[in-house]
Amino acid sequence: MPSVAGGRRGVVGLLILLFAITYLDRVCLSVAGPRMQAELGIGPVGWGWVTGIFTFAYCVFEIPSGVMGDRIGPRRVLTRIVLWWSAFTVLTGTVTSFLPLLVVRFLFGAGEAGVFPNSSVVVARWFPPAQRATLSGVNLMAAQIGGALAPLLVVPIQARYGWRMSFFVFGVAGVLWAAVWYGWFRDSPEEMRGGPATRIVGGGHDHTPAAHGAFPWRLASRSTTVWAILGVAFCYIYVYNFFQTWFHTFLVRGRGFEEGNLLLSALPFVIAAGANLGGGAASDYLVARVGNTRGRRAIGSISLGVAAASVAAAMLTQHQMLTVVWLTLAYGAITFQQSGVFGVCLDVGGPRAGSMVGLMNTVAQVGGLLGSVLYGYIVDTTGSYDAPFVPMAGVLALGAVLWLKVDAGQAVGGANVTG
Numbered sequence: 001m002p003s004v005a006g007g008r009r010g011v012v013g014l015l016i017l018l019f020a021i022t023y024l025d026r027v028c029l030s031v032a033g034p035r036m037q038a039e040l041g042i043g044p045v046g047w048g049w050v051t052g053i054f055t056f057a058y059c060v061f062e063i064p065s066g067v068m069g070d071r072i073g074p075r076r077v078l079t080r081i082v083l084w085w086s087a088f089t090v091l092t093g094t095v096t097s098f099l100p101l102l103v104v105r106f107l108f109g110a111g112e113a114g115v116f117p118n119s120s121v122v123v124a125r126w127f128p129p130a131q132r133a134t135l136s137g138v139n140l141m142a143a144q145i146g147g148a149l150a151p152l153l154v155v156p157i158q159a160r161y162g163w164r165m166s167f168f169v170f171g172v173a174g175v176l177w178a179a180v181w182y183g184w185f186r187d188s189p190e191e192m193r194g195g196p197a198t199r200i201v202g203g204g205h206d207h208t209p210a211a212h213g214a215f216p217w218r219l220a221s222r223s224t225t226v227w228a229i230l231g232v233a234f235c236y237i238y239v240y241n242f243f244q245t246w247f248h249t250f251l252v253r254g255r256g257f258e259e260g261n262l263l264l265s266a267l268p269f270v271i272a273a274g275a276n277l278g279g280g281a282a283s284d285y286l287v288a289r290v291g292n293t294r295g296r297r298a299i300g301s302i303s304l305g306v307a308a309a310s311v312a313a314a315m316l317t318q319h320q321m322l323t324v325v326w327l328t329l330a331y332g333a334i335t336f337q338q339s340g341v342f343g344v345c346l347d348v349g350g351p352r353a354g355s356m357v358g359l360m361n362t363v364a365q366v367g368g369l370l371g372s373v374l375y376g377y378i379v380d381t382t383g384s385y386d387a388p389f390v391p392m393a394g395v396l397a398l399g400a401v402l403w404l405k406v407d408a409g410q411a412v413g414g415a416n417v418t419g
Contacts, residue, residue, distance in 0.1 A: 007126070007189055007192045008126055008127065008189075010184065010185075011122060011126050011185065012135070012138060014177070014180065014181055014184075014185065015119055015122065015138070015139050015142070016138065016139070016141075016142040017142070017177055018078070018082070018115070018119065018139075018142075018177060018181075019115075019119070019139045019140070019142035019143040019145075019146065020142045020143065020145050020146035020149070021082075021146060021170075021173050021174050021177055022085075022112065022115055022143060022146060023143040023144065023145075023146030023147040023150070023244075023269075024146035024147070024149055024150050024153070024170055024173070025085065025086075025089045025112075025146075025170050025171075025173075025174065026112070026146075026147075026244055027146065027147045027150035027151075027244055027269075028089075028150050028154055028166055028167060028170055029050075029051070029054075029092065029105075029245070030051075030150075030243075030244055030245050030246070030247055030248045030249070031150050031151045031154040031155065031158075031166075031248050031262065031265070032154060032158060032163040032166060032167075033047065033245075033246075033248055033249045034248065034249055034252045034253070034259070035158060035162075035163045036101075036163055037249070039163075040095075040096070040097060040098060040101065041098070042098055042101075043376075043380065044375075044376040044377075044379040044380045045376045045377055045380045046098055046376070047246075047249065047376055048372055048373045048374070048375055048376020048377060049102065049373060049376070050098075050101055050102060050105055051105075051241075051244075051245035051246065051372040051373075052245075052369045052372040052373040053102050053105050053106045053109065054105045054106065054108055054109035055109060055241060055365050055368040055369040055372055056106070056109065056365075056369050057105075057106045057107070057108070057109030057110040057113065058109040058110070058112060058113045058365050058368075059109075059113075059361075059362050059365035059366055059368075059369060060110070060113070060362075061109075061110045061113035061114065062113045062114065062116075062117065062358045062359075062361045062362040062365060063355070063358040063359055063362050064113075064114075064358075065077060065081070065113050065114020065117055065118065065358060066114060066117030066118065066120075066121075066355050066356075066357055066358025066359070066361075067355050067358065068114070069114065069117055069118035069121040070121060070355055073121075073187035074118040074119070074121045074122045074125075074187060075181070075182065075185050075186060075187050076182075077114060077118050078114075078115070078118050078119075078122075078178075078181060079178050079181055079182040081111060081112065081113075081114050081115060081118070082174045082175075082177055082178040082181070083174070083175065083178050084107075084110075084111030084112075085108055085111040085112040085174060086171045086172070086173075086174030086175050086178070087111075087171070088104055088105075088107050088108035088111055089108065089167050089170055089171035089174065090167060090168055090171035091104050092104050092105070092108065092167045093163075093164035093165065093166070093167030093168050093171075094164070114358070116342075116357055116358075116361050117355070117357040117358040117361065119139055120136070120342065120345065120346060120357040123135045123136065123139075123346065124346060125187065125188050125189075126188070126189060131284070134280045134281050134284050134339075135280070136280055136339045136342035136343055136346070137276045137277045137278070137279055137280020137281060137283075137339035138276075138277060138280070140276035140277075140280070140335065140338055140339055140342070141273045141274070141276040141277040142273075143276070144269045144270070144272040144273035144275075144276055144335065145269070145273050146269075147243070147244070147266075147268075147269035147272070148266045148269035148270045148273065149266075150266075150269075151248070151262050151263055151265045151266050152263060152266055153166070154166045155259060155260070155262055155263060157169065159259065220356075220359070223348075224405055224407070225344070225348060225405070225406050225407045225408070226348065226359075227405075228402050228403070228405035228406045229341065229344050229345065229348075229360060229406050230359070230360060230363040230364075231363075231398075231399070231402040232300065232304075232341060232399045232402045232403055232406065233341060233360050233361070233363055233364035233367070234363050234364060234366060234367035234395075234399075235304070235367060235395040235396060235398050235399030235402065236304060236307075236334050236337070236338070236341075236364075236367075236396065236399050237364035237365065237367040237368045237371070238367035238368065238370060238371040238391075238392065238395045239307070239311065239330070239334060239371065239392045239395065239396055240331075240334050240335075240338075240368070241367070241368035241369075241371045241372055242371060242372075242375065242388075242392065243268060243269075243327075243331055244368075245372050245375075246372070246375050247265060247268075247327075248262055248265055250385050251265060251320075251323075251324075253385055254384075254385030254386060255318070255320050255323050255385075256320070257320065261320070264321075264324055265324070267324055267328050268324070268327060268328040268331040268332070269331075271328050271329075271331065271332040272331050272332055272334075272335040274332075275331075275332040275333070275335040275336040276335045276336070276338060276339055277339075278336065279299060279303070279335065279336035279337055279338065279339045279340060280339030280340070280343070282299055282336075283295060283296060283299045283339055283340040283343050284343070286298060286299065287343075287408075292347055292407075292408035293406070293407045293408050295408075296340045296343060296344050296347075296403075296406060296408040297403050297404060297406055297408075299336065299337050299340050300337040300340050300341070300399075300400075300403035300406065301400045301401075301403035301404055302400075303333045303334065303336045303337035303400075304333070304334070304337060304396050304397070304399040304400035304403065305396075305397065305400040306329070306330075306333040307329075307330045307331075307333035307334045307396045308393045308394075308396035308397040308400065309393075310326050310327070310329040310330035310333060311326075311327070311330045311389050311392050311393040311396060312389070312393045313326045314326035314327045314330065314389065315386045315389035315390070315393070330396075334396075337403075341360065342357065343408070344406060344408045345357045345360050347408045348408065367395070371392070374388065374391070375388045378391075
């Protein structure tokens, strides 16, 4: 049986692959978007709903998936999630009209919901609290790697075989991951060594499945920190989702990019990979130096302020490369603070981290849904692919202010958090 240290390395490796595959499948739709819209006859409003319906389903099933992971363990839940979304990745490549595409993308979102909450359950059960934001940063970095690979893989595949083939190819990767995960992973280090589940030492939180209990929804509803972090999540995902859904269509329709130039669209995801990792490490470093509250706040508020200014700058330039640079800076700043958002959820959620992350991600996806759908309506109304950047900059500025209300030093229920 592997040691705890060896098991943790294996867990990190599998989580990295999981998040890379997750975003490879998700961003595939954005890269293929211009071709799909042309072939299926979908306009801006319709495409807004195609991207938004995924987010809607993702939102609806976030909390149930997180609660399920807390109760029965992430081994079984993540296996189900990955197999489900892999099937609907393949089915995306078979659609021939708008309505079937809506149905498939809704079911895709329903299946993928729960990846972040259940990976947080894995982190909470396998790793000490002092590594929370850093491990979240590693997972989020892997997601950006998947996003960066998407245009590099999708553009050549669809240029040679058509956009449908890319969905067929990527669906297989998830099935292979699920087989390895279910065969090797266990819900706690003790189970991995053949014993019963036990507590993870550190931070005073008991991570045995029996110790989790129900999430204190009433206490959470009265917590200023919970409401503030939900507001932060709503604001940044409103803009973050643009890069998963509209970014490539914007480059083609709003800045005149040719398909071959879409390889440049990998740049924001490459930078974001480093930003997720660096932001998580920086957040944990500041927590160790100045405490949970000031450490998490500083990274979050400054980053979203920079992102708001960068989105405004991208709107004001028509130069292709400068547009990519400004949007890369915006996405990098958003992702630099993202690890801290998950760190706060793990700080205040304690042994019910899956439920807390599920709650946060549910509200976040409401922002993503509104962002995706409103982008299409604003473009259709104004005739401009730049006009939606105005509310995007505004909500990022609001998120920067809301970070100042976050107190990561108090867990839900009132206990002090120690890192």
